[in-house]
Amino acid sequence: MNKLLLGLAFAGLAAPPLSAKWKLLPETMPVAVAKSAMKVMPGQGWNSWSFRPGKKSELWSYDGPVLNQIEFIGGVVDGEPFAKERNKKDKPLPKFNSKMLPTDIAQAYEQTQRIVTRSPDFTIDSMEPVTFAAHPGVKFTFHFTRPDEELTRKGEARGAIIGGKLYMITYTAAALHYFDAHLAQAQAIMDSAKVD
Amino acid sequence: MNRWAALLAAGAVASASASTSGAAGPVPVGSPAVAGYQPVGVDEQGLWGEMAEAERALKVSKLLVRDEELTSYLRKVLCRVASADACQTVRILIVRDPQFNAGMTPNGMLLINSGLLLRVRSEAELAAILGHELSHFERRHSLARLKAARSATGWAAFLGAAGAGPLGLALIGNFFSFSQEQEREADLDGLKGMRAAGYRSRSAGDIWANLRAEMDATAAARNVRSRKDKRGMFDTHPATAERLAYLRSSTVDDPEGEAGEAAFRAAISPLWPMLIDDQVKLNDFGGSEYLLAGLATSGWTGPLLYARGELYRYRGQAGDFEKAAGFYREAIAKPDAPAGAWRGLGLALARTGDGAAAKASIDEYLKRNPQASDKAMLAMISGGSQ
Numbered sequence: 036m037n038k039l040l041l042g043l044a045f046a047g048l049a050a051p052p053l054s055a056k057w058k059l060l061p062e063t064m065p066v067a068v069a070k071s072a073m074k075v076m077p078g079q080g081w082n083s084w085s086f087r088p089g090k091k092s093e094l095w096s097y098d099g100p101v102l103n104q105i106e107f108i109g110g111v112v113d114g115e116p117f118a119k120e121r122n123k124k125d126k127p128l129p130k131f132n133s134k135m136l137p138t139d140i141a142q143a144y145e146q147t148q149r150i151v152t153r154s155p156d157f158t159i160d161s162m163e164p165v166t167f168a169a170h171p172g173v174k175f176t177f178h179f180t181r182p183d184e185e186l187t188r189k190g191e192a193r194g195a196i197i198g199g200k201l202y203m204i205t206y207t208a209a210a211l212h213y214f215d216a217h218l219a220q221a222q223a224i225m226d227s228a229k230v231d
Numbered sequence: 232m233n234r235w236a237a238l239l240a241a242g243a244v245a246s247a248s249a250s251t252s253g254a255a256g257p258v259p260v261g262s263p264a265v266a267g268y269q270p271v272g273v274d275e276q277g278l279w280g281e282m283a284e285a286e287r288a289l290k291v292s293k294l295l296v297r298d299e300e301l302t303s304y305l306r307k308v309l310c311r312v313a314s315a316d317a318c319q320t321v322r323i324l325i326v327r328d329p330q331f332n333a334g335m336t337p338n339g340m341l342l343i344n345s346g347l348l349l350r351v352r353s354e355a356e357l358a359a360i361l362g363h364e365l366s367h368f369e370r371r372h373s374l375a376r377l378k379a380a381r382s383a384t385g386w387a388a389f390l391g392a393a394g395a396g397p398l399g400l401a402l403i404g405n406f407f408s409f410s411q412e413q414e415r416e417a418d419l420d421g422l423k424g425m426r427a428a429g430y431r432s433r434s435a436g437d438i439w440a441n442l443r444a445e446m447d448a449t450a451a452a453r454n455v456r457s458r459k460d461k462r463g464m465f466d467t468h469p470a471t472a473e474r475l476a477y478l479r480s481s482t483v484d485d486p487e488g489e490a491g492e493a494a495f496r497a498a499i500s501p502l503w504p505m506l507i508d509d510q511v512k513l514n515d516f517g518g519s520e521y522l523l524a525g526l527a528t529s530g531w532t533g534p535l536l537y538a539r540g541e542l543y544r545y546r547g548q549a550g551d552f553e554k555a556a557g558f559y560r561e562a563i564a565k566p567d568a569p570a571g572a573w574r575g576l577g578l579a580l581a582r583t584g585d586g587a588a589a590k591a592s593i594d595e596y597l598k599r600n601p602q603a604s605d606k607a608m609l610a611m612i613s614g615g616s617q
Binding site: 135185 | 264288291292293294327328329453455458490509512514536545547578582583604606608609611612
């Protein structure tokens with residue numbers, strides 16, 4: 036329960052219904068994520084949360100979302116934000132546009148995270164081209180610290196615009212130990228992404 | 232969340248002991264801002280104990296701006312408006328947070344947000360804020376708030392509402408909300424300090440006039456109603472309009488005094504690139520435009536034009552990429568143009584469909600910044616733009 040509550044604080048989410056559950060994913064069967072056309076192969080040990088952080092996203096974790104999490108963003112269309120917009124009037128989020136360059140996607144993700152997590156030090160550490168779900172896409176790494184904790188998190192994201200829609204997978208974990216511990220697994224999940 | 236509830240959660244141990252000891256006991260008198268001061272009575276001792284612990288944690292925070300030169304400048308200004316004792320005892324920490332805010336803990340730790348430093352325009356405005364915060368400390372405003380809040384609802388209600396949480400910067404920064412009377416008292420104390428130091432006391436009102444104008448600019452660009460006269464549920468500060476009015480009326484007959492704009496700029500400008508970048512990434516187009524224009528009152532520099540280009544490019548509405556390209560070009564024409572201006576120009580041109588010019592600009596950026604962390608991505612965009 037504690038982990039779950041902390042997870043909420045971390046993700047900046049509204050309270051999920053009490054019925055929200057974590058479910059262990061099948062190791063070797065592709066699963067559809069974020070109620071979208073994206074499918075990935077989970078591999079061993081990952082759990083999916085029945086409470087989705089946004090209409091077009093889904094959250095997985097290995098050890099609990101405070102320590103590590105994978106967020107899937109699937110099928111975002113023109114004019115939609117990268118995360119759930121909780122305060123449209125006072126904290127509007129940047130919106131997706133299908134003409135975005137790969138650098139624009141990373142940029143909009145950074146802005147979104149700076150607003151949602153209030154992390155003033157969010158920094159993109161590297162960015163390079165990558166093939167994502169058989170399409171040309173972007174891979175970038177980042178780190179940030181939330182002001183209500185003193186824990187630096189690292190992340191790696193990959194995404195592409197496919198058929199005019201944004202598909203992204205981001206892996207975020209505590210920089211100390213947890214990021215490295217599950218990075219290879221997270222990368223395998225990203226490599227397995229297919230968009231039909 | 233009630234800020235006091237959060238504080239009391241953090242101070243649960245001190246709180247519990249206070250409730251059993253009762254409110255009676257020695258009452259602290261005189262200013263606590265003297266060297267070697269020992270807190271008096273169970274409430275003050277409890278607050279100081281908790282805050283000493285929080286301060287130890289904060290001093291190693293990753294979100295502090297550790298700039299000795301800037302901190303000693305802030306201290307120099309504080310010392311002009313403070314007594315010699317207060318000057319020695321108050322600790323100043325600069326917090327990396329793009330919002331306008333400052334705070335004072337009951338044991339004399341003064342927190343200043345980086346976003347405040349971006350908005351303040353002169354040494355006199357800074358002196359007003361430092362003097363105001365010092366007054367909260369010297370008058371023990373937080374202790375008075377704690378006692379008032381406790382007698383109204385009782386410890387148990389607070390503790391029940393508080394829950395548990397880490398005592399991070401976000402909480403500390405929000406702990407000390409004071410009553411309207413206390414804020415007013417601190418404002419007027421701030422003015423006294425400014426006058427004694429020869430600062431332009433009218434600058435205290437300028438802070439609020441500027442903030443109100445910024446809130447209007449933010450709202451206009453978002454097509455929503457300005458928040459300048461809005462108060463949050465727990466916001467006990469006087470409304471900015473009221474504050475502006477009494478600061479203006481109390482200073483109308485004061486001599487002009489020293490504004491110290493150049494001195495302030497000289498001290499803050501090394502930090503500008505970070506402060507501006509943090510602001511521009513907040514998706515607050517109108518407010519950011521307003522702030523950039525304020526910084527550019529004595530002329531648009533290369534870094535300011537670059538930031539304006541970034542602001543338009545990030546927004547990316549119809550016509551924004553063309554305008555952004557224009558600002559980047561103006562930046563590039565200045566001797567102090569940051570390398571990022573070529574990157575921004577290339578990316579803006581790529582969005583307008585001018586592939587050849589985009590490629591030329593990105594290639595120039597990569598020549599100027601061969602170690603760029605996104606060079607592989609940029610090289611691909613440049614190649615695809617031919």
